[in-house]
Amino acid sequence: MTARIIDGKAIAAEVRAEVAAGVAAFVADGSPPPGLAVVLVGDDPASHVYVANKVRQTEAVGMTSRRYMLGAETTERQLLDLVERLNADPHVHGILVQFPLPPEIDTVKVVSTISAAKDVDGFNPLNVGRTATGMKGALTPCTPLGVMRLIHSVHADIAGLGALVVGASNVVGRPMARLLLQEQCTVSVAHVLTTDLERRCRDADILVVATGVPGLIRGDWIKPGATVIDVGITRITSSSGTERLVGDVAFDEAIHVAGAITPVPGGVGPMTIACLLANTLSAAQAAKEEACAPA
Ligand SMILES: NC(=O)c1ccc[n+]([C@@H]2O[C@H](COP(=O)([O-])OP(=O)(O)OC[C@H]3O[C@@H](n4cnc5c(N)ncnc54)[C@H](OP(=O)(O)O)[C@@H]3O)[C@@H](O)[C@H]2O)c1
Structure with missing residues (x-):
């Protein structure tokens, strides 16, 4: 027997095409494009490559991206302040903090500070619980x-x-x-x-x-x-x-x-970046639904 090769590149391209179609429909409906903020702390070369890839693919499906490159000397407080500003920014629908973080910064604290509604990595404890219990609307890793x-x-x-x-x-x-x-x-x-x-x-x-x-x-x-x-x-x-x-x-x-x-x-x-784009679109759609819901 020779196994069938599962072509992740081709399936990821299908996911990106679905996201691009979803973004086009979102914008045609009168909304600004979904926005992803990517935050990188320090100068890990591999992380720089991952972030550049994420930004490129985000823009290729019609979403906006913002890149925050913070120096290795950034304190936990400074990073948490940035996350809180992004939580409050209506143009940002997804927030991704690239790991690993410098050892002085508490990763769990950072992940828990990202609003669950914008946590496109799905690591916030609320999303972990929602994924575990199969709740609709969970942002899944x-x-x-x-x-x-x-x-x-x-x-x-x-x-x-x-x-x-x-x-x-x-x-x-x-x-x-x-x-x-x-x-x-x-x-x-x-x-x-x-x-x-x-x-x-x-x-x-x-x-x-x-x-x-x-x-x-x-x-x-x-x-x-x-x-x-x-x-x-x-x-x-x-x-x-x-x-x-x-x-x-x-x-x-x-x-x-x-x-x-x-x-x-x-x-x-x-598949990982393609699903990040899918999560960002889902987060933007959920934010729009919530904004339109009767009080
Ligand atoms: N393709 C992608 O997009 C993608 C994304 C994420 C990760 N990755 C890759 O996936 C791999 C795992 O990533 P991760 O973040 O999950 O790593 P991780 O945090 O280091 O976890 C590794 C897990 O494997 C277990 N393990 C290690 N050696 C083992 C062994 N000999 N037998 C059985 N279990 C063993 C560990 O067990 P204990 O819990 O007992 O320590 C731990 O649970 C890495 O190569 C990473 O680069 C790829």
Whole structure:
């Protein structure tokens, strides 16, 4: 068997086209375009690349973007003041603070200060709770949201399937498990102390891996025909000095066993920004509905 490759680039392009159509309809209805504010603290080169990508893709779908580049010496108070100003700004519908933040700044405090209505990353505790309970209108973390869309490109209905999420972070693993459970998968979550990971993987109809451990999941750990989503991205440098990105799944082995699999790069990565754009449009639509609702 050779697995079907799930083309994250193509599916992300579909999501961006849907968002662009939604933005055009929003503007045609007399509203200013949705606006995303992206805040970066410090000079981490990878974060600069991510922010530039987000800004470019935001503008490409017809939304406005504002970029706030703050120096590494920025204090927590200064960052919280900026977030509060953006919370109050009616032209800003989505606020994204790029992580990692300098260690002196309390990430949880920052995330909790972003208005839940503008929290397009979905990390504010209110949105975490709303996502966990399946509340309508929750802003859901972008990577798990994108993974669900990739899974649905293979399975129209996942109810009753067995899913294993390897990795239990607040950014990926935990919200991922909650979304799968909402669609009535039977979900397990594995982490560093999980025993017998190999056997647990072999039971999974849907295997989502988000650990940051390159090649952790071997081909013969995979249930034949399973859908495998590799969230992991690690940059490795070969002895000749060339760099490449690798995932958490041994792709060359897994492709002979899985039914469908995401590549790295070109799988989950492109979906994350596309879902950020979708969340920003949703936030703008919700703000408009609230403004139009009778008092
Ligand atoms: N494509 C994208 O857009 C995107 C977005 C986000 C993240 N990522 C990538 O996804 C990966 C994970 O990101 P993250 O933010 O979730 O990382 P993280 O916060 O470091 O969490 C990693 C998780 O994996 C678990 N883990 C680590 N080693 C393991 C092992 N040997 N067996 C089982 N579980 C293990 C950890 O368990 P404990 O909880 O027990 O420590 C933890 O729950 C990274 O490569 C990251 O770059 C990609």
